[in-house]
Amino acid sequence: MSATLDRRSFITLAGAGGLAVTLSSAPGAAARPAADRLQRAYVLVLDGCRPDEITPLLMPRTSALRSSGLNHPYASSVPIMETIPNHVMMMTGVRPDRSGVPANSVYDRSLGVVRDLDKPSDLKARTVIERLSRDGFTTGTVLSKEYLYGIFGTRATHRWEPAPIVPVSGHAPDAFTMAATLAMLEQHDPNLMFVNLGDIDRMGHSDVTGPVDLRLLRQAALASTDLQVGRFVDALKAAGRWSQSLVIVLADHSMDWSRPDAVISLQPAVDADPLLAGKVVIADNGGADLLYWTGAAAQHDAAVARMIAIAQATPGVLSAHDPRRTTWLRTGPVGGDVVVFCRAGWRFSDPALHSNPIPGNHGHPATKPIPFFLAGGHPRVPRGASASAEARTIDVAPTLTDFFGLGAPKGGYDGQSRLPRRR
Amino acid sequence: MTQTSRPVPRRTILASAGALTAATAASAAASAGVAAKPGQEHRVFQHGVASGDPRPGRVVLWTRVTPSPDATPGSGRGSAVDVEWEVALDERFRKVVRRGTARTSAARDHTVKIDATRLAPDTWHFYRFRVGRHVSPVGRTWTAPRATASPDNLRLGVVSCANLQAGHFSAYRHLAKRDDLHAILHLGDYLYEYGPGQYGYGQSDVDVRSHVPAHEMVSLADYRQRHAQYKQDPDLQALHARYPFIVTWDDHEVTNDQWAEGAQNHQAAEGDYAARRARAHRAYDEWLPVLMEGTAQVGDGTRLFRELTFGKLAQLSMLDLRTHRDEQVPTTTPSPVPTLEARVSDPERTITGRAQLDWLLGALRRARPQWKLVGNPVMIAPVTFAQLPTDLVDPVNDVTGILPRDGAPYNVDQWDGYTDDRRELFTHIRDRRLRDVVFLTGDIHSAWACDLPQDIATYPLSESAGVEFVCSSVTSNNLKDITGTPARTSSLVVEGIIQANNRHVKYLNFDDHGFSVLDVTAARAQMDWFVIGDRRDPAAPASWSASWATASGANHVVPVAKPVA
Numbered sequence: 001m002s003a004t005l006d007r008r009s010f011i012t013l014a015g016a017g018g019l020a021v022t023l024s025s026a027p028g029a030a031a032r033p034a035a036d037r038l039q040r041a042y043v044l045v046l047d048g049c050r051p052d053e054i055t056p057l058l059m060p061r062t063s064a065l066r067s068s069g070l071n072h073p074y075a076s077s078v079p080i081m082e083t084i085p086n087h088v089m090m091m092t093g094v095r096p097d098r099s100g101v102p103a104n105s106v107y108d109r110s111l112g113v114v115r116d117l118d119k120p121s122d123l124k125a126r127t128v129i130e131r132l133s134r135d136g137f138t139t140g141t142v143l144s145k146e147y148l149y150g151i152f153g154t155r156a157t158h159r160w161e162p163a164p165i166v167p168v169s170g171h172a173p174d175a176f177t178m179a180a181t182l183a184m185l186e187q188h189d190p191n192l193m194f195v196n197l198g199d200i201d202r203m204g205h206s207d208v209t210g211p212v213d214l215r216l217l218r219q220a221a222l223a224s225t226d227l228q229v230g231r232f233v234d235a236l237k238a239a240g241r242w243s244q245s246l247v248i249v250l251a252d253h254s255m256d257w258s259r260p261d262a263v264i265s266l267q268p269a270v271d272a273d274p275l276l277a278g279k280v281v282i283a284d285n286g287g288a289d290l291l292y293w294t295g296a297a298a299q300h301d302a303a304v305a306r307m308i309a310i311a312q313a314t315p316g317v318l319s320a321h322d323p324r325r326t327t328w329l330r331t332g333p334v335g336g337d338v339v340v341f342c343r344a345g346w347r348f349s350d351p352a353l354h355s356n357p358i359p360g361n362h363g364h365p366a367t368k369p370i371p372f373f374l375a376g377g378h379p380r381v382p383r384g385a386s387a388s389a390e391a392r393t394i395d396v397a398p399t400l401t402d403f404f405g406l407g408a409p410k411g412g413y414d415g416q417s418r419l420p421r422r423r
Numbered sequence: 424m425t426q427t428s429r430p431v432p433r434r435t436i437l438a439s440a441g442a443l444t445a446a447t448a449a450s451a452a453a454s455a456g457v458a459a460k461p462g463q464e465h466r467v468f469q470h471g472v473a474s475g476d477p478r479p480g481r482v483v484l485w486t487r488v489t490p491s492p493d494a495t496p497g498s499g500r501g502s503a504v505d506v507e508w509e510v511a512l513d514e515r516f517r518k519v520v521r522r523g524t525a526r527t528s529a530a531r532d533h534t535v536k537i538d539a540t541r542l543a544p545d546t547w548h549f550y551r552f553r554v555g556r557h558v559s560p561v562g563r564t565w566t567a568p569r570a571t572a573s574p575d576n577l578r579l580g581v582v583s584c585a586n587l588q589a590g591h592f593s594a595y596r597h598l599a600k601r602d603d604l605h606a607i608l609h610l611g612d613y614l615y616e617y618g619p620g621q622y623g624y625g626q627s628d629v630d631v632r633s634h635v636p637a638h639e640m641v642s643l644a645d646y647r648q649r650h651a652q653y654k655q656d657p658d659l660q661a662l663h664a665r666y667p668f669i670v671t672w673d674d675h676e677v678t679n680d681q682w683a684e685g686a687q688n689h690q691a692a693e694g695d696y697a698a699r700r701a702r703a704h705r706a707y708d709e710w711l712p713v714l715m716e717g718t719a720q721v722g723d724g725t726r727l728f729r730e731l732t733f734g735k736l737a738q739l740s741m742l743d744l745r746t747h748r749d750e751q752v753p754t755t756t757p758s759p760v761p762t763l764e765a766r767v768s769d770p771e772r773t774i775t776g777r778a779q780l781d782w783l784l785g786a787l788r789r790a791r792p793q794w795k796l797v798g799n800p801v802m803i804a805p806v807t808f809a810q811l812p813t814d815l816v817d818p819v820n821d822v823t824g825i826l827p828r829d830g831a832p833y834n835v836d837q838w839d840g841y842t843d844d845r846r847e848l849f850t851h852i853r854d855r856r857l858r859d860v861v862f863l864t865g866d867i868h869s870a871w872a873c874d875l876p877q878d879i880a881t882y883p884l885s886e887s888a889g890v891e892f893v894c895s896s897v898t899s900n901n902l903k904d905i906t907g908t909p910a911r912t913s914s915l916v917v918e919g920i921i922q923a924n925n926r927h928v929k930y931l932n933f934d935d936h937g938f939s940v941l942d943v944t945a946a947r948a949q950m951d952w953f954v955i956g957d958r959r960d961p962a963a964p965a966s967w968s969a970s971w972a973t974a975s976g977a978n979h980v981v982p983v984a985k986p987v988a
Contacts, residue, residue: 051976073945073975074793074858254856318854344853365855369976386945386975388736388793389573 048201061230072391075372093397097332100124120153210257287364290336471660474564475712496651497644572734583865584896590958610865611673646706747776774841860889
């Protein structure tokens with residue numbers, strides 16, 4: 001019988017490499033899973049990683065892991081190709097019009113501000129984390145970014161608050177994230193662990209050599225994160241968990257780099273329009289701009305048409321959409337009245353030209369491809385196989401519920417399990 | 424042609440073959456309009472059978488009947504005739520699943536083209552035709568998987584440029600011997616327009632076999648007779664009977680270096696070019712198992728660009744790069760000497776036509792299957808010299824328009840002569856990060872494996888839009904044949920110069936003839952090149968030459984140690 005905790009408790013452990021790791025656990029939670037709950041699933045998100053970056057030369061451990069299991073070479077992030085919505089889609093299995101989380105940055109009409117969707121209450125759908133907890137499984141979140149830690153809140157049985165946080169980037173380096181992951185593995189051994197490794201993304205954003213295809217910082221991060229993946233696999237095997245494990249490795253989006261002269265700023269353009277001036281707020285998501293009409297409802301349709309026309313006439317814009325009519329977007333009401341994507345090699349900078357100085361961005365269709373593969377020693381994981389079906393971030397939750405035998409939630413999933421059907 | 428078809432009730436299947444034989448034998452030749460002299464067996468099916476454009480649960484079936492000895496191709500003679508057809512799951516036709524009747528006449532040169540529907544997807548079928556007591560050879564064909572299926576692989580024989588005068592079609596024979604393919608992808612120059620002595624074997628243009636009619640094909644009768652001649656080649660007949668074909672045309676199906684309003688090999692004395700092309704297209708529609716204008720009807724339109732899908736694994740966009748293109752840019756230097764003619768980059772010039780390019784962009788953008796294969800009659804990989812980065816060239820051209828965008832091309836009949844279409848297509852691929860785009864190409868009588876650089880001058884530091892595999896010719900002359908030099912001598916020098924100046928060209932063979940096999944799985948697409956012996960030898964052997972592959976998501980080609988089979 002496992003010991004139980006009667007309030008959210010904190011423990012500080014000495015992690016691998018001597019790093020101190022503080023974990024918290026839900027009130028009343030079992031410190032470890034029940035003995036009859038043998039399955040283990042791990043979702044490792046290599047934040048911002050491109051599928052073509054996982055090569056035997058640059059990322060040997062990750063590459064070998066991919067070759068060992070079921071690879072989905074045709075895998076995609078889902079609009080908006082940003083971190084928060086795609087992590088939410090992984091854990092909910094539903095699109096943003098159902099989860100309420102379409103982008104990192106949105107205009108909050110009630111508060112009248114542009115803000116990140118980083119509050120637990122922003123997430124309106126039930127996560128697989130909660131569904132597993134309800135069915136007696138234990139869960140853990142080890143998320144390197146502050147806003148991910150924020151939005152998933154205390155949903156997991158056990159969680160780690162990212163630390164130390166790198167100024168500006170708002171994330172904890174992968175060495176610390178992996179130390180926390182291994183500490184949680186050792187201390188609580190949850191049935192499900194959801195881990196975000198943020199270095200690849202953060203180094204990509206700031207890599208000024210990206211636009212000339214050198215990506216020096218980025219490549220260093222890829223090699224470094226690969227070591228962390230290797231540590232994780234080694235730890236699983238050392239703990240004797242490998243044969244019970246499903247390891248899902250994917251990214252939330254990929255990355256594209258823009259030069260300083262390939263910047264789009266729509267705010268000045270809409271403010272120069274007589275109909276739109278002063279009545280449009282833009283939430284900049286790097287590769288995607290979300291435009292919100294704040295004027296009279298009676299002028300909404302005219303304003304949307306005008307915003308689309310202005311955006312489409314702007315160099316660097318790939319496409320502009322009215323989400324009510326672009327059915328594949330499914331960004332929902334939180335996602336703005338017009339969604340604008342940039343071309344590859346460009347970025348948005350709103351509300352001003354200097355608002356977004358970073359070269360690496362995502363959110364636009366060029367950042368759709370992601371790595372996505374299933375590994376682990378569990379018998380349900382195919383060995384050395386590839387599948388041509390398109391896998392998406394939204395498939396993670398259905399895959400997990402399939403693995404744990406939970407079934408679909410009310411209303412069904414928008415994604416589908418990537419495990420082979422049970423025989 | 425009127426076409427009727429009906430499904431076969433399951434319980435009648437086993438009895439159907441015998442019943443059909445008895446019924447048709449009783450009706451015999453008279454009712455079918457077949458004339459045969461007493462004591463002399465007239466062959467009604469002289470041109471074999473064929474199938475094409477496999478789709479989920481449907482495929483085009485084809486044959487040509489000769490109802491009377493005088494009803495020769497292009498003659499305009501012979502009575503109308505009803506042709507029965509049937510499709511079975513077994514070679515002995517004990518499990519017939521579809522049958523019908525089609526009427527044909529001299530108005531369509533007695534060809535028969537059926538869109539056989541409601542078949543099982545991803546299934547091998549057998550088919551045959553019957554006129555009275557005359558039964559065609561049995562053909563075998565395959566239907567594509569459903570859109571929701573996940574096939575393990577797709578394997579295509581890949582061919583182009585089969586000039587009957589230049590030799591025997593051993594490449595076809597060796598493909599027909601294989602049992603591991605799903606279909607044959609023919610990338611154009613299925614037949615040639617020239618008369619005897621005009622374009623044959625080697626530097627001296629010796630005719631290994633002579634074309635019929637014995638002059639350049641210009642009239643409708645000419646085109647029909649030439650198609651008929653090719654369809655009587657035993658190797659081509661065997662391959663058609665063995666696998667469904669997926670075809671597009673290049674220039675020689677009409678005449679050399681054709682473009683929208685003319686051709687290098689069309690002179691004023693040969694009449695109106697548009698009329699000539701219409702005749703060529705008419706004969707092509709009649710004589711090939713292909714969907715034109717999306718149907719198997721003959722004469723309802725000539726749109727050849729179309730899309731085929733193979734489950735979640737692959738889609739194949741077949742292009743027509745002759746009908747809608749602008750005229751090739753005149754060059755001050757003879758091909759293959761590179762030219763610095765800036766008009767190749769004029770945005771007003773097109774190789775696809777606006778409608779086809781929009782269709783292709785949409786097909787790639789909407790694609791649900793993993794691999795986006797493009798049946799591409801002429802090379803899209805830039806093959807140029809003296810390249811400059813596009814970041815430098817574009818601003819210069821904005822002001823002056825004096826430089827070809829991707830360097831000085833050696834062949835302006837390819838996409839290199841229409842670089843703005845290529846720029847738009849590659850930009851489209853980059854903007855949406857479309858993955859696993861593979862161009863499959865013919866035309867150039869040589870074997871190539873290339874990456875497709877977004878910016879040729881800075882490659883490989885810059886990105887690749889996909890890859891291109893180019894098959895060699897079945898028989899048409901290549902570099903060594905034209906120069907009259909031994910294989911692997913002067914060609915090596917040319918290949919070396921091209922590859923040194925085009926770092927994305929990873930494999931190049933200017934010397935051999937043969938066929939290729941493309942194998943696509945979720946993990947990779949691999950092209951194997953096979954070369955044949957002397958084209959003059961009707962029994963020429965074939966041997967494996969090289970293999971290159973691209974891993975999913977990689978956008979570059981790598982050598983492979985052995986063929987898939």
